[in-house]
Every structure is written in C-alpha cells, then in structure tokens.
Amino acid sequence: MRLRSARWLGGDDEVALSHRVALRLTEADRDRPVIGIADTSSALNPCNASLAELVADVEQGIRDGGGVPARFPVMSLGEDLMKPSAMLYRNLVAMELEETIRANPLDGVVFLANCDKSVPAALLAAASADVASLLLIGGSRAAPLFEGKPLGAGTDLWRALDERRSGAMNDRRWEHLERSLRCAGPGACNTMGTASSMAVVTELLGMSVPGSSGVPTGSPQLRRIAHQTGALVVRQALDGRTPTQRMTQAAWDNAVRALAAIGGSTNAVIHLAAVAGRTGLYGDLMRMDRLWRDVPLLVDVEPCGAQLVAAFAAAGGVPALARALGALLDGDAVAGDGRSWARLAAEAPEVSAVIRGPHDPVSAAPTLAAVFGTLAPDGAVIKVAAASPALLRHRGRAVVFDDYDTMRVRLDDEAAGITADDVIIIRGCGPRGTPGMPEWGMAPIPKRLLGQGVRDMLRVSDGRMSGTSFGTVVLHVAPESAAGGALGRVRDGDLIDFDLARRRLDVLVDPAELASRPVPPPAASVHLRGWPRLYRDHVQQAPQGADLDFLTAPTPASRRFVEPTVGRS
Structure with a gap:
C-alpha cells in the first residue's frame, strides 16, 4: 500500500529532498510509515502532566513496529484551571489536530490524552482526519488518605463542601483536605468522572488498547500499553485501517450502553453525540435513552458506587465489563487491537465485587x-x-x-x-x-x-x-x-x-x-x-454534541478530508 507520506517524501526532486531532511530521515527510514505523537502534556494540566513520560515508550513502539515517530505539541485542555471551561476549547483542539494531520506527512497518529476534553477532542479529530490512529489514555491518579479514607477526586471534595457549608467541617479539616489532595500527584480523577468515562467510551469505540482504562498513572502496565499503542498504529497504517472502520454504529451503541453500566459522566453524552455527528451515525437522545433503559449499574465505583477506578482496572476493566454485559453488547464490534469484543469478553475475568453481572447489579436500570x-x-x-x-x-x-x-x-x-x-x-x-x-x-x-x-x-x-x-x-x-x-x-x-x-x-x-x-x-x-x-x-x-455546525457530517459520504497540494511552501 502506498503510504500517505510518500506524497511528501517520495521522489528525487528538491521538494522531496527538503522534506526528508526536515524529518531527519535516513535511507532506511524512507519507506517507513511516519507516525505522529500528539503530545498534550502541560504543567497547566495535572491530568496530562505525566504524558510526557510516556513519549519514549510510544516512540520505541513505533520504531519496533517499523515506523518513524514524530512528536508534536498540542494545546492541553485542563479542567482544573481553564475558564470559563475547557469545553469551550474542545472543538478548537479537534481542529488543531485535524489540520496538523492534514498539513503534514503523517501516516498515523498516537493521540496522548487524559483530561476530560482532551480525549473527545482527539476522538473528533480522529474521526474527521481518518488516518490510522489510537489514543493513549494517561491513567488515573493515586488516592491519598484523608482521615484514614482514600480520597476520591472530585466526589469527596463535593461531599466535603457540603460539610463545610453546613458547619460540620472546620477550617483545620478543610486545610487538611487541601494538603491531602496535593499528595495525589498527576493523572486523571480516580473516580468514574468524565475522564474515566471517556476512557471506557474510547475503548469501546475501538480507539484505544483494550484493558487500558483506569490503569494507574506511572505504572509499568501503562508503559507497556504505550509501547503497544505505537506498534499497533504502525500496523494500522501499513494495513490501511482507519478509525471510522472501527467507529461504527455498533461500536457507538456499545459505548452508549457501557456508559450506563459504569454510571458514567453526563458529559460523555455530549461527546458521544459529537462523535456521531462527525461520523454520520445515528446519535440522538431518543436513541440513547432506548439503549439505556435496560442497562443496570454494574460497576461499583464512585460517584455512583463505593470503589475507585483503579479497582475497576484491577478487576479486568472494559473487557471484563463486556463479559458482564453479555448480550447487551454487540460482540462483532472491533477493539483497538483488531480483536472482536466477543473474543475479548470470552477471555476476560468473570464478574466480581467491582464489576457485577446484570442479575446482581449495584443498582437497577436506568442509570x-x-x-x-x-x-x-x-x-x-x-x-x-x-x-x-x-x-x-x-x-x-x-x-x-x-x-x-x-x-x-x-x-x-x-x-x-x-x-x-x-x-x-x-x-x-x-x-x-x-x-x-x-x-x-x-x-x-x-x-x-x-x-x-x-x-x-x-x-x-x-x-x-x-x-x-x-x-x-x-x-x-x-x-x-x-x-x-x-x-x-x-x-x-x-x-x-x-x-x-x-x-x-x-x-x-x-x-x-x-x-x-x-x-x-x-x-x-x-x-x-x-x-x-x-x-x-x-x-x-x-x-x-455542541460541535461546530461546519464540522459535522450528515452522512459518511459527506465527510471530506481534503489533502493539501504538496509542493514548495
């Protein structure tokens, strides 16, 4: 298969020569896929701060897979500091990513993402650009102790706020809470907030390595996933496999049902609608409600349950959830590594105290x-x-x-x-x-x-x-x-x-x-x-989906990713 990058790098004229020099390509690199690494790490975004530590593992995975890595920086969307909201900039980052891919000799992309809006921005860009790509989700933060109890990021803060406003929490305990939260380190919220919900959704859309949701930030397991992600995108580029081949109606419906099973974030509803808008899928609220009606809460993780998201990962993560959901999911949909969800579910751990079966749910449908x-x-x-x-x-x-x-x-x-x-x-x-x-x-x-x-x-x-x-x-x-x-x-x-x-x-x-x-x-x-x-x-x-009206695609045929003219700049 002719690689997309060959339009920039193939030939012996001065234009192709300058392009190869710009990428510092050796003779051995000239026919290899060029894989971009979209790096959203930033000191202004604690959820994504540790992503920079995974770049070397992604690069090695790309090289081991036969590709050429090319990291590039991307605007980082952090929930903690951005005002009035990071949501304002989700579509801007999706456009930045799509245009960076369009304008450069990239055969595939690994999107580094973790915080709430960086993940859907990457999904929207992947859907629109439709070159070989996967997301590498940066993992969940540690749970420091507060008064002997592990702190659930966000959820326990809202509970403490009610206590403080009612007069039950004094200034000393409030300050102790702040000190405890500072000890959590980088990574996404360790509850089933928007970041964790979007990690699950991303897996079921076929856009990340199965079993990666909820893995602790900084763990050896996450480094192995980073390497695997890089190698998989090279293989996708060589095989001509693109995101919209996996982000099908069946995959989208699976993601909607899984969102209910985990008691996931309502923010993910907006992002799923936007994904449907980019891909020309059916994604209205009435369809979502029909998909939710018979799905009980199966995952015992805060804020709807009692555990933290690391327990979900340890219990088998999304593959185990797929096994628990059984016939509620379409097993023919394909995961990020090319395996069907039916196969992944069959190989996953059985139900547990954290990931329940439909006959022993945390709570009844609908969630x-x-x-x-x-x-x-x-x-x-x-x-x-x-x-x-x-x-x-x-x-x-x-x-x-x-x-x-x-x-x-x-x-x-x-x-x-x-x-x-x-x-x-x-x-x-x-x-x-x-x-x-x-x-x-x-x-x-x-x-x-x-x-x-x-x-x-x-x-x-x-x-x-x-x-x-x-x-x-x-x-x-x-x-x-x-x-x-x-x-x-x-x-x-x-x-x-x-x-x-x-x-x-x-x-x-x-x-x-x-x-x-x-x-x-x-x-x-x-x-x-x-x-x-x-x-x-x-x-x-x-x-x-709160997307921009000029970025949506009423049908797949109307979605056009126009390649640039390649010549002298």
Whole structure:
C-alpha cells in the first residue's frame, strides 16, 4: 500500500529532498510509515502532566513496529484551571489536530490524552482526519488518605463542601483536605468522572488498547500499553485501517450502553453525540435513552458506587465489563487491537465485587435517562444512578438564577426563602450562553437547608456538571436559554413538574403566556473575539454534541478530508 507520506517524501526532486531532511530521515527510514505523537502534556494540566513520560515508550513502539515517530505539541485542555471551561476549547483542539494531520506527512497518529476534553477532542479529530490512529489514555491518579479514607477526586471534595457549608467541617479539616489532595500527584480523577468515562467510551469505540482504562498513572502496565499503542498504529497504517472502520454504529451503541453500566459522566453524552455527528451515525437522545433503559449499574465505583477506578482496572476493566454485559453488547464490534469484543469478553475475568453481572447489579436500570417536555423540547439528561429516588417524581416552585455569582450569594440568603421542595434553575450556561457550557448545573444546597440535613434538591440547567458530581440534576436542557429556549422564559414561582418514569420535564404555565414572555439576552462576555466569537456563532446545541455546525457530517459520504497540494511552501 502506498503510504500517505510518500506524497511528501517520495521522489528525487528538491521538494522531496527538503522534506526528508526536515524529518531527519535516513535511507532506511524512507519507506517507513511516519507516525505522529500528539503530545498534550502541560504543567497547566495535572491530568496530562505525566504524558510526557510516556513519549519514549510510544516512540520505541513505533520504531519496533517499523515506523518513524514524530512528536508534536498540542494545546492541553485542563479542567482544573481553564475558564470559563475547557469545553469551550474542545472543538478548537479537534481542529488543531485535524489540520496538523492534514498539513503534514503523517501516516498515523498516537493521540496522548487524559483530561476530560482532551480525549473527545482527539476522538473528533480522529474521526474527521481518518488516518490510522489510537489514543493513549494517561491513567488515573493515586488516592491519598484523608482521615484514614482514600480520597476520591472530585466526589469527596463535593461531599466535603457540603460539610463545610453546613458547619460540620472546620477550617483545620478543610486545610487538611487541601494538603491531602496535593499528595495525589498527576493523572486523571480516580473516580468514574468524565475522564474515566471517556476512557471506557474510547475503548469501546475501538480507539484505544483494550484493558487500558483506569490503569494507574506511572505504572509499568501503562508503559507497556504505550509501547503497544505505537506498534499497533504502525500496523494500522501499513494495513490501511482507519478509525471510522472501527467507529461504527455498533461500536457507538456499545459505548452508549457501557456508559450506563459504569454510571458514567453526563458529559460523555455530549461527546458521544459529537462523535456521531462527525461520523454520520445515528446519535440522538431518543436513541440513547432506548439503549439505556435496560442497562443496570454494574460497576461499583464512585460517584455512583463505593470503589475507585483503579479497582475497576484491577478487576479486568472494559473487557471484563463486556463479559458482564453479555448480550447487551454487540460482540462483532472491533477493539483497538483488531480483536472482536466477543473474543475479548470470552477471555476476560468473570464478574466480581467491582464489576457485577446484570442479575446482581449495584443498582437497577436506568442509570442514565433523557427527558423531554415543555421545558426541554429538544431534550435534557439526568444521571439517575446519582439522584435521590424520592426526587425522580417531583413538582416544585422554580427559583431562577441567570448567573453563577448571583446564584452563590442568593442561595445562602435566608430572605430568599428557598425550601427543600423548590426547584433550582440555573440558566445562561449552555453552549452559547457563557460561552462554553461550564459545569454550573450542580448548584450547591443552600446553607440553611444543609444545616437542617437536606443533601439534595431538584436542579435544572442548560449547563453541565462534573462527572464526579452527584445529586438530582437535570442537565443540558435544549434549546438553551441563550438560544431562545423555554428555560429562558421561566420565572420565580412557576411550577416545574419532573416525572422520570414518563421521561417528562415541564413548566406548568399556559403555553400562550409562556410564549409571550421575553427571553433574557445572553450575558455580555468579557472575551468575545477570536475563537470565542467563532464558537458562539457556530456552536450547536447539546443534543448535537455542541460541535461546530461546519464540522459535522450528515452522512459518511459527506465527510471530506481534503489533502493539501504538496509542493514548495
């Protein structure tokens, strides 16, 4: 098979010569696949900081497989520091990756990724560029002890925040918590947050080495996976195997079902929709809800379970999960190493205390659900496994917030008179609203109510919440407020009716009156030039994956990756 890089490197004219010199190719290298290593390591992103340590192993795997490695830097998307959210930049990094591949003599790519948005950015780029590629996920961080208990990243912080706001955690314990969290080191959150959820999704899409999800950062096992990933991409390049040959409808459906089985992040719902949009697959919320309905929670990992994600990896990881799911998965779909999931499941460990079977689940189906109604005509999402059963059928008075800062102040204002039966509405934080769809959906419980023992309330938002979060929170309401959605017309005191069994979310206001109410304009942005301006003008709604409208593919045939003209620059 003629390699893509041959268009740059083949021949004896001055152009080909200069290209070979630029890559420092020897005579022995001239006919070998050139494999890019997309490096997202950064000191600004602790989840991805240790990826740089894996580059040498990936390079050696590429060389041992018969290829030529070529590392290149990529913008890193870290959840901890980026404001208003790393989600604002997911599509930008996907474009950066796609264009770097298009413009350079790369026959394949190993995408180094770990933090929440770096993984889906790589998946979107892989789908659009469609050259041989796999993701190398950087692993989960260690779990330091706090008061004798291993700390679950994110999840235990939210619990501690409730304690602190209620007065049960003093300043000394709060400072001790901070010191403990600093001891965790690099790596992704060690709970089933967005990073771990996306690692599982990536495996089932056939875009990473099977068994790699949840492996501890810095472990010898991860180094072996890094080497294997490099060698596999060389083989894919030589065999002409591309991501969209593996990211099929069956693989996508498997990933959606697995997300439910692990009690995964609602953020992954948006990313899966975006993958479907890039590949021309069917990926609407109604399809997702149908796939979720009979999938129970099988993985006992926080925030919906009790263990940490390293226990999931030790119990056999995704191959063991595939075995546990059995007929709920399509075994003909192909993993990243070319084996079918049926074969991987047959060779995987049997069910355990961490990865249960469907007849002994952690909790019953559904663990995720999509709801529709007058408040969410195009849909919304809830993580049922993390919600309070008593709130899954609830009617309450709306308490509306249009910005985050006002919400944090007014929630604790006793004069506001907020009760446990009220429904907290946080709007203006959808894809266009901030812009960037920050994780503001899980509003804190008011201090006064925390002091009374209240730990959950129904919350409704057009924004997102962290995958490490928990509570009865309906998210990604579409259309969002900033796009003229009904959520923008809700007023304090309106009755909100939520009925999970019927998959309904409604505002009990006369339709004519609701339609007559003005929608508040989007909040003025302090930074609306360059990328944020392009993003706000072209971003789609959450059910379409919050991708840019000019990057999606209605059908596979309409997805075109145009090769550049290769000549003198």
